[in-house]
Amino acid sequence: MPTELEELVGFIAHPNQQVRKTAIEHLVHFSTEQPSIFKAEKLLPIKHLKFLVRDEPEIAEHAYTILINLxxxxxxxxxxxxxxxxxxxxxxxxxxxxxxxxxxxxxxxxxxxxxxxxxxxxxxxxxxxxxxxxxxxxxxxxxxxxxxxxxxxxxxxxxxxxxxxxxxxxxxxxxxxxxxxxxxxxxxxxxxxxxxxxxxxxxxxxxxxxxxxxxxxxxxxxxxxxxxxxxxxxxxxxxxxxxxxxxxxxxxxxxxxxxxxxxxxxxxxxxxxxxxxxxxxxxxxxxxxxxxxxxxxxxxxxxxxxxxxxxxxxxxxxxxxxxxxxxxxxxxxxxxxAGAGGSWAAVEEDEDDDKIVEV
Structure with missing residues (x-):
């Protein structure tokens, strides 16, 4: 049986825009606290989130935020x-x-x-x-x-x-x-x-x-x-x-x-x-x-x-x-x-930022 939270994730694909909006708004917090819930069914929630960036502005904002965190x-x-x-x-x-x-x-x-x-x-x-x-x-x-x-x-x-x-x-x-x-x-x-x-x-x-x-x-x-x-x-x-x-x-x-x-x-x-x-x-x-x-x-x-x-x-x-x-x-x-000078070989390439950006 799916948990209440897993059911909530499913609602981001609901045909009713208000239902999608309510669900995704509540899920932003869980994108950092319980990110694994978005990996269900071979990443189906990720597929839905990528589609929702084209939804109305508030839903799109939450979809981008969750994708950033995930x-x-x-x-x-x-x-x-x-x-x-x-x-x-x-x-x-x-x-x-x-x-x-x-x-x-x-x-x-x-x-x-x-x-x-x-x-x-x-x-x-x-x-x-x-x-x-x-x-x-x-x-x-x-x-x-x-x-x-x-x-x-x-x-x-x-x-x-x-x-x-x-x-x-x-x-x-x-x-x-x-x-x-x-x-x-x-x-x-x-x-x-x-x-x-x-x-x-x-x-x-x-x-x-x-x-x-x-x-x-x-x-x-x-x-x-x-x-x-x-x-x-x-x-x-x-x-x-x-x-x-x-x-x-x-x-x-x-x-x-x-x-x-x-x-x-x-x-x-x-x-x-x-x-x-x-x-x-x-x-x-x-x-x-x-x-x-x-x-x-x-x-x-x-x-x-x-x-x-x-x-x-x-x-x-x-x-x-x-x-x-x-x-x-x-x-x-x-x-x-003669080789007495300092070496720059130890300098490594930079990745900015080393950590993934979270919102």
Whole structure:
């Protein structure tokens, strides 16, 4: 005999909209407390939930919320992420400027990106909304949503911050890294250049996801000249500013730094999240894998900034990352050639966030 709760799950497929609405509203709580009830009958409730995202707005909101919470289960995650028709629906919905649940869809996509097979989104296309200014490549549309969503310029109901986690997880894959570093034909801009400006932003989620995306892209060592070129990505200021506080340096130290790092306001604060600081330092470490990267960091006096970061951020991961980077920056090229320099091999790719998003 089915339990009362199992019967309630069955009511989300009831033909009467009010019955569906009452049932799904009561079930949101159980998507975190008793998620197994949604796995009955070979995941039939998941099939119903995927259909309900097209129901009236309140029912759709609850359906998205439950799917977000349930996607922490690997079986459910793969069921959702491999449903090509459902992916098409939510990708079309998230780009709709009038979609009331665009942020929830962004959170669901952030969870789905943890399934490695989602990297096929790279070749996915759909017609872009007229106001987005994008082409038919879905990833380009998501990047443009993320940029325009920062100030609510596209959809008043959404900021699209969680798309940063989508980019971070997708950028674990070499082909996606190449995408971020490839100038797009429709606007002549590299995707990484569009998102790098958000390393200093009020949203923790946005900053963390962008920092991880930059770091993952930096595993493409052949692209490091592009990362460092002032006329290309010029990534150093966007990495160093978030890890720089209001410390006072002597004139000689200051004058050798990048122009963006000079004459900072007295209230300048480094990023409040030590995990983001660690990510940025590890990106710098990756960029020292080539001699031009090391020479640029030495000539622009990165060392004092790392020294102060080590002193002022009481976090084991940050301090270890700083130690490794300092070993490289303070070694001379002869020592490095002999193997005395620090190694960046221990730096691992980032997944943002390591945990499944829950609502």
């Amino acid at each position: 996607s922490g289960d690997q079986e459910v995650l793969e069921n959702i992420a491999t449903d090509d028709k459902f992916l098409g629906i939510i990708l079309a919905n998230v780009t709709d400027p009038k979609e009331p649940h665009a942020n929830l869809i962004s959170m669901l996509l952030a969870n789905l990106a943890k399934w490695d097979g989602l990297k096929t989104i790279l070749t996915r296309k759909q017609s872009p909304p007229e106001g987005l200014g994008s082409d038919d490549v879905v990833l380009n549309q998501l990047i443009d949503l993320f940029v325009k969503g920062a100030d609510g310029a596209y959809n008043k109901a959404a900021d699209f911050d969680y798309l940063a986690y989508v980019f971070a997880d997708l950028s674990k894959h070499p082909e996606i890294r190449k995408y971020f570093l490839t100038t797009q034909a429709y606007d002549g801009v590299m995707p990484l250049n569009k998102i790098k400006v958000f390393t200093e932003h009020k949203s923790d989620v946005r900053r963390k996801g962008v920092a991880s995306t930059i770091k993952n892209a930096a595993f493409d060592v052949d692209s490091h000249p592009v990362f460092l070129d002032e006329d290309a990505i010029n990534v150093l200021p966007y990495i160093l500013l978030p890890i720089t506080g209001n410390e006072q340096y002597d004139e000689d130290e200051t004058m050798a730094m990048l122009p963006d790092l000079q004459l900072l306001p007295p209230d300048k604060q480094r990023d409040s999240d030590p995990n983001i600081v660690q990510t940025h330092v590890e990106t710098l470490m990756l960029l020292t894998s080539s001699k031009p990267g090391r020479e640029l960091m030495r000539s622009t006096n990165v060392y004092p900034i790392i020294r102060e970061t080590h002193l002022r951020v009481n976090h084991e991961g940050v301090q270890e990352a700083c130690d490794r980077l300092v070993q490289v920056l303070m070694a001379d090229e002869e020592e490095e050639a």
